[in-house]
Amino acid sequence: MPRSKRLSCGVQAQTNPETGINALLDVAMTTGFDFIVVPLAHPLRALRNPAAKGDAAFARADLDLYSGDWSSSVVGQISSTVQTQLDSADPAERIKAQEMFEQDTAWASHISLPAVVLPLTVAPVAADAKAPRSIANLARVLSNFLNSTLSMTVWVRVTATPMAGEPSSTEANAPVTTRAQDSWELWNTLRTLCGYNGRLAVALELPDNLPSPQSLARWKGEPVKGLFCLSSSFLTNNKGFPVLSKRHQLVVREFLEFGTQVVVDCGSNQFISPPDAKAAASAAAQASPSGKGKGKGKAAQFVDNTTTPTTIYENHLQYIGHLFDTLPALDEATRASSSFEDSLQAPLQPLMDNLESATYEVFERDPVKYAQYGRAVELALEDRVPESERATRETVIMVVGAGRGPLVQAALEAAERANCKVKVYAVEKNPNAVATLLVRKNEEWLDSVEIIESDMRAWNPPALADILVSELLGSFGDNELSPECLDGAQRLLKPDGVSIPSKYTSYLAPLSSQKLYIEVRNQYVHFSPPDERKAFETPYVVLLKNAAITNPPVPVFTFEHPNRAAKIDNSRYTSVTFTAPHNTTLHGFAGYFDTVLYKDVMLSIVPDTFSTGMFSWFPILFPFKQPVSVKADETIEIHVWRNCTREKVWYEWTCTSPISLPIHNPGGRSYYIGL
Ligand SMILES: C[S@@+](CC[C@H](N)C(=O)[O-])C[C@H]1O[C@@H](n2cnc3c(N)ncnc32)[C@H](O)[C@@H]1O
Known part of the structure; x- marks a missing residue:
């Protein structure tokens, strides 16, 4: 099945000062690239004096391209000297760097570029340095820009480096007086200083020597919009084509799955376009009917003064296209749910609210959930009724919270498979x-099914049930009040009767995700009156994509049914601890659940035991009010409470290590589930 997302690939190349940017763009477009990355400053005018009048000529003329090309096909690169000089100890150098930055970004805004690249070099620091190099002034200047523009994204370009404690590839040769900096740390500092601005993103450069998979995994929770592949990282295969090492391939594929745009960085090679580049480009377009660089078998053209360029790095582009085309096919479940990725949804309240038709329809499309319920009912029937009595003895099944009837149907089909005579009661409180x-x-069902419009906690049945079937589970297991509803309904069950599900457990895991942190912060507008505190004290159902889970999930609360305790107490409290595998910043924790329907028939959204193909539930996010920085090997301690009164159920949560946060949602002041 084809992927819905399309590949977007750019090229970073030098322009010929004589023929200019339009020739480069023509050749890049003819090759099939979607955009080019070029320095904002004109190559011949880069040595500039921004303070001097008339120096605006530093830039490329905006007349070189149509405005539509600037705004859709060009990403500008800010002068790389700026970022280091902005924090220079020399005030004159600092001021000049600020002027250059402002000149670059003002020009980028003038020509409406969609994004600019800000290189952030990871220079080695003195081995005895207490802190990495300062980027405070860079962050201040960058913040001012980000707060003054409404549309442009800044891609902070960093090289993927090993994380603290891991040897770097250059360390062997490096003088002992210096140590490598960790680019993730630098990025983490920069985005923190910039107040988690949503238009600040990462352009991750993959070095020839890749750091460990663990070091790279940290970028999963970051907004990596661009992945820069150096032309020097490509090897030549035995047919003469450029290919990447296995490890590079793996990383590129992972980011392609995220929808990250790939940029082939041609380094400092000069690509000299001929004066009649347009003619050459259109000739190439004719040779390649799609005009998208599909010509086969040509080696990548390194264009120099003596060659007429028609394409650039065509085979590199084809290779990235091949990696994209050979990504694993999306299964039905992934395709059905891809539009929900990283999008926050309020958890359902099926008890307090009446679900809509479209919501039921989504449930009913799940190919796994009802099959598992059917299997569970079939096994329970076989266990309860001796084979000789199955055709004559009537077994009572009650489906409580029947919705539009998929579990009724599953129960009837199970009875047919087990050759068992059944009477099914379908109890539902939603009149629609x-x-x-x-x-x-x-x-369809005729006399085999009775429909009861009632709250399951209030109905008086004509007979007791052998099997009580329900699906009142939320992403965190008990968060749609299955415990309270089933406790109220277990009067309907025979003393030896069976509840399907018989048990469910919630799980949690620490989570790092800039994207989700910003999404939660933006939720304040949905509260009336707008309220940031409520936004951070509400759990959200979300299909996690641009999020890093730092440790495997651990169990939190378990409920079993029927619950024959003399006094039922559904309040819970637990604290869980994790050891941070590396330096990270936490933005909350992810919640999951699994359930035992009957014996070994299970459903799970816990990543390690996930019921493949199921899409009825996404994880739940419990956000933290503020990002929590954690160092490798530090203890992360999270506390969660499930509180109940006669009217409502709510969660409170917090973190007490490595720092303490205020208790979130005390007394259910921001979020509760109504009984
Ligand atoms: C998550 S839906 C599941 C619906 C259906 N069983 C399915 O799998 O598609 C839960 C259903 O239980 C119903 N429900 C929730 N609490 C109830 C209660 N106390 N009494 C009766 N119905 C209830 C809701 O109206 C909703 O239709």
Whole structure:
């Protein structure tokens, strides 16, 4: 099945000062690239004096390209000297760097570029340095820019380096007086100083020598918009084509799955376009009917003064295209849910609210959930009724919270498979869903099913049930009040009756995600009146994509049914600890659940035991009000409470190590589930 997201690939190349940017863009577009990355400053005018009048000529003339090309096909690169000089000890150098930065960004805004690249070099620091190099002034100047523009994204270009404690590839040769800096740390500092601005993103450069998979995994929670592949990282295969090492391939594929744009960085090679580059480009376009560089078998053209360029790095582009095309096919579940990736949803409240038709329809498309329920009912019937009595003895099944009837249907089919005579009661409190149930009874189920419009906690049944089937589970297991509803409904069950599900457990894991932190912060507008505190004291259902889970999830709360305790107490409290595998910044924790329907028939959204193909539930996010910096090997301690009164259930949560945060949602002041 084809992927829905398309590949977007750019090229970073030098322009010929004589023929200019339009020739480069023509050749890049003819090759099939989507955009080019070029310095904002004109190559011949880069040595400039921004303070001097008339120096605006530093830039490329905006007349070189149509405005549509500037705004869709060009990413500008800010002068790389700026970032180091902005924090120079020399005030004159600092001021000049600020002027250059402002000149670059003002010009980029003038020509409406969609993004600019800000190189952030990771220079080695003195081995005895207490802190990495300062970037405070860079962050201040950058913040001022980000707060003054509404549309442009800044891609902070950093090389992927080993994390603290891991040897760097250059360390062997480096003088002992210096140590390598960690680019993730530098980025983490920069985005923190810039107040987590949503238009600040990462352009990650893959060095020829890749750091460990663990070092690279940290970028999973960061907004990596661009992945820069150096032309020097490409090897030549035995057919003469450029290919990447296995490890590079793996990393590029992972980022392609994220929808990251790839940029082939041609380094400092000069690509000299001929004076009639347009003619050459259109000739190339004719040779390649799609005009998208599909010509086969040509070696990448290194263009120099003596060669007529028609394409640049065509085979490199084809190779990236090949990596994209051979990504694993998306299964039905992934395709169905891809539009929900990293998008926050309020958890359902099926008890307090009446679900809509479209919500039921989404549930009913799940190919796994109902099959597992059917299997569980079938096994329970076989266990309860001796084979000789199955055709004659009527077994009572109650589906409580029947919705539009998929579990009723699954139970009937299970009974048929088990050759068992059953009477099914479908209990539902949503009158709109009951209307559908009645139609299905009249047209499909007839006398085998009775429809009861009632709250399951209030209905008085004509007979007790052998099997009580329900699906009242949320992403955190108990968060849609399955415990309270089933405790109220277990009167309907025979003393030896079976509840499906019989047990469910919630899990949590620490999470790092700039994207989700910013999304939560932006939620304040959805509260009336707008309220940032509420935004951070609300859990959200979210299909996690641009998020890094730092440690495997651990169990939190378990509920079992029926619950025959003399006094039922569904309040819970637990604290869980993790050891940070590396330096990171936490933005909350992810919640999951698994459930035992019957014996070994399970459903799970816990990553390690996930029920493949199921898409009824996404994880839940419990955000932290403020990012929490954690050092490798430090203890992360998270506390969660489930609180109950007669009217409502709510969670409170906090973190007490490595720092303490205020308790989130005390008394359920921002978020609760109504009973
Ligand atoms: C998550 S939906 C599941 C619906 C259906 N069983 C399915 O799998 O598609 C939960 C259903 O339980 C119903 N429900 C929740 N609490 C209930 C209660 N106390 N009594 C009766 N129905 C309830 C809701 O209206 C909703 O239709």
